Each structure stands twice: as structure tokens, then as C-alpha cells.
Amino acid sequence: MRLAFMGSPDFSVPALQALVAAGHEVAAVYCQPPRPAGRGQRETPCPVHRGALEMGLPVRTPARVRRDAAEHEAFRALRLDAAVVAAYGLILPLPMLEAPRHGCLNIHASLLPRWRGAAPIQSAILHGDRESGVTIMRMDEGLDTGPMLLREAIALPPRATTPWLHDALSEMGARLILRALDQLPEAVPQPEEGVTYAAKLSKADGMLDWREPAEALDRRVRAMNPWPGAFFTHRGETFRVLEAEPARGVGKSGTILPGPGLTVACDTGALRLLRLQRAGRAAMDADALRRGFDFGACLDTPC
Structure with missing residues (x-):
């Protein structure tokens, strides 16, 4: 498939690598702009940016996309089969959500509808959940409210940490997105019960x-x-x-x-x-x- 990949942190890198290794055509990689980091406060690209450059993929780093008509048109002009989104960090507006032929598919690090929002991994551990997992969903304009294509759970050991769960779900997400693109399963609505939110951490x-x-x-x-x-x-x-x-x-x-x-x-x-x-x-x-x-x-x- 002809894809765009949209992600920024370490969590997203295995999925991008898996898509390229599987032979998908990644027409563009979208990620957060470089930010000052370290003692010298040098402009530093995010992990997805660095990974994309190593693989020779074109990178776009718009600071915002929600009301930028030029960005909407540039995204539409890519003529995508699908966009894969994994912790991108920007809210996608309807013109971008509707541009790819199969929509924008999100790799979300929770068993939706539990822990919609920005910090699902930390929230699962903080609240003593016995399991977590990954949901592949087709994005809509809501906050992680779109219909689900695939969902897989993992049991949490008693002493689970955020780094352990982060890495486990990152690898799971990379595997599941390949399966979702290969099978394109029918999307089903999320349950109306059991909705919880994981707010951005401070x-x-x-x-x-x-x-x-x-x-x-x-x-x-x-x-x-x-x-x-x-x-x-x-x-x-x-x-x-x-x-x-x-x-x-x-x-x-x-x-x-x-x-x-x-x-x-x-x-x-x-x-x-x-x-x-x-x-x-x-x-x-x-x-x-x-x-x-x-x-x-x-x-x-x-x-």
C-alpha cells in the first residue's frame, strides 16, 4: 500500500520499521518539529524523524495542521491508500482524516475504550490494571473514539513498569498494524461502557x-x-x-x-x-x- 506514517516518539519507531520491511510504500513521514534538547539546547529531531532519515524516507514536520489548508491539500495530493498514526502529537482535521482511501489508522496503546487519551500506558500501571494491550482503530474527529479494526491484550505482571509495557506494546502495535493493512477487517464501534480517559501527564x-x-x-x-x-x-x-x-x-x-x-x-x-x-x-x-x-x-x- 501507499502510506503516510505519522508519529514522533520511540514508541512509534518499530511500526515505521515494520511497514518499510513489509514492502509498503511510505510516501511521507510526518512527525513533530525538532525541539531544543540537552545542555546545549540544540534543535534535535524526534526519534521517528531520525529513523525516517536513516531509511531515506521524506519527512514533513509541520508545527500545526488543524487549520492549515495548504497542509490539507499537500496531504491529499499524496494519493494515499491509508495513513498510519502512532503517537503523532497533533490533532488531525477532517480533511486529512478523509483523504486516504482507507482512512487514518491509529495504533493506540490501550484496550479501547479504556484509557482514551495521551497517557494510556502510565494510566494502566497507575490504576493497577491486570491487562493492557493495543487497539488498531480508524480515526474520527473524536478523542480516540473511532471504530476498532483489531484489538489484542497482554497480561500485566505484578511489578510491571512503564518502560516494560511501553516496549511490549510498541512491538505489538507494529505487528498488529501489518495485520490490519493486510486483512482490512471490518471496523466495529467501541463499546459505550467502560470509557476512561488518560490525561496528559504533568x-x-x-x-x-x-x-x-x-x-x-x-x-x-x-x-x-x-x-x-x-x-x-x-x-x-x-x-x-x-x-x-x-x-x-x-x-x-x-x-x-x-x-x-x-x-x-x-x-x-x-x-x-x-x-x-x-x-x-x-x-x-x-x-x-x-x-x-x-x-x-x-x-x-x-x-
């Missing part, structure tokens, strides 16, 4: 509140790494929590309990912090950090 989503249950905080640590990162503040410093686990213990929320690592009492249970990072410093085990930093009897929570 830095505040990583904050740990010791007044929550330990199990919930453990899920937050696993869900929010690598970004925005789980963290707490203490004595004016920010400590990023890279690894933690639930532990036995009872005490007022925020109290530091005896034991290895840095074990903190929560609303119910306790959370043992295993690996942390102070701002501007290297990550280290909690035991090593405690030898060089006096946390006192409790963290910055009334206790």
Missing part, C-alpha cells in the same frame, strides 16, 4: 504523598518513571525515587521506619525506597544516601 503527577496507601505509591513510582519521575521534597530538596517496593510497617504517614533502605510509613503499609537521586547528583542506593544525608525522623509530611 510534573505534579509524579509527586508522592505519604498519606496515600503504600500500594498506590508503589504503582506511581513504576508508572511515572522515566517521566515525569516519582519524587518527594524534604528540607527544601527534591528527591527522585527511581525504585521502590511495598514493605511491612505501621506508623504515622511520613514517618521513617527502621529497616534497610529508606522505609516510609504510608496511610496503610509502608514504602521502601531502594534507589534515589538528589537534584543534580548521581543516582544511588537508599542505604548509601542515608549515610551521607540525615533525613531525621520523618519526611516533610505532618507526622
Whole structure:
């Protein structure tokens, strides 16, 4: 098929590679424009941009497409059989959605209609879902509301992390989009029940509140790494929590309990912090950090 591919982050790269390897003609790759990154704030292309250049594919990086008639016409002029969309980052208007012969097919990292929106992977872990998966859907003007072509589930292990699930669903999506293009199965509407939304993450989503249950905080640590990162503040410093686990213990929320690592009492249970990072410093085990930093009897929570 003659395709356009529309995606930006690492999650999208395996699908683009799979399409090219399968012999599909990728007429254009659309992705987010280069952004300043790193200490030097150099203009840096996104992972899909870099991957497309390595494969010799033409790349387009419009800053916006929703009301740009020239972009709509350029997209229509590609005379596409379909467009494959995977975490592109821009909302496609109706003229672009309707331009390809088979429409725009989205690789969405959840079992729709659960976790429509921007952060389905993190939301599945944060809320303790027992399974996740990928849905291939034909896009409409709604927020992940289009009819479904294919849907495949994966069981989540008890200690699943965002990086693990991200990679698993990225590979699953690459496999499923090939199957969808090959078979073009009949699209079926999404169920009206079970709709949930995964809002775009902000830095505040990583904050740990010791007044929550330990199990919930453990899920937050696993869900929010690598970004925005789980963290707490203490004595004016920010400590990023890279690894933690639930532990036995009872005490007022925020109290530091005896034991290895840095074990903190929560609303119910306790959370043992295993690996942390102070701002501007290297990550280290909690035991090593405690030898060089006096946390006192409790963290910055009334206790």
C-alpha cells in the first residue's frame, strides 16, 4: 500500500520499521518539529524523524495542521491508500482524516475504550490494571473514539513498569498494524461502557504523598518513571525515587521506619525506597544516601 506514517516518539519507531520491511510504500513521514534538547539546547529531531532519515524516507514536520489548508491539500495530493498514526502529537482535521482511501489508522496503546487519551500506558500501571494491550482503530474527529479494526491484550505482571509495557506494546502495535493493512477487517464501534480517559501527564503527577496507601505509591513510582519521575521534597530538596517496593510497617504517614533502605510509613503499609537521586547528583542506593544525608525522623509530611 501507499502510506503516510505519522508519529514522533520511540514508541512509534518499530511500526515505521515494520511497514518499510513489509514492502509498503511510505510516501511521507510526518512527525513533530525538532525541539531544543540537552545542555546545549540544540534543535534535535524526534526519534521517528531520525529513523525516517536513516531509511531515506521524506519527512514533513509541520508545527500545526488543524487549520492549515495548504497542509490539507499537500496531504491529499499524496494519493494515499491509508495513513498510519502512532503517537503523532497533533490533532488531525477532517480533511486529512478523509483523504486516504482507507482512512487514518491509529495504533493506540490501550484496550479501547479504556484509557482514551495521551497517557494510556502510565494510566494502566497507575490504576493497577491486570491487562493492557493495543487497539488498531480508524480515526474520527473524536478523542480516540473511532471504530476498532483489531484489538489484542497482554497480561500485566505484578511489578510491571512503564518502560516494560511501553516496549511490549510498541512491538505489538507494529505487528498488529501489518495485520490490519493486510486483512482490512471490518471496523466495529467501541463499546459505550467502560470509557476512561488518560490525561496528559504533568510534573505534579509524579509527586508522592505519604498519606496515600503504600500500594498506590508503589504503582506511581513504576508508572511515572522515566517521566515525569516519582519524587518527594524534604528540607527544601527534591528527591527522585527511581525504585521502590511495598514493605511491612505501621506508623504515622511520613514517618521513617527502621529497616534497610529508606522505609516510609504510608496511610496503610509502608514504602521502601531502594534507589534515589538528589537534584543534580548521581543516582544511588537508599542505604548509601542515608549515610551521607540525615533525613531525621520523618519526611516533610505532618507526622
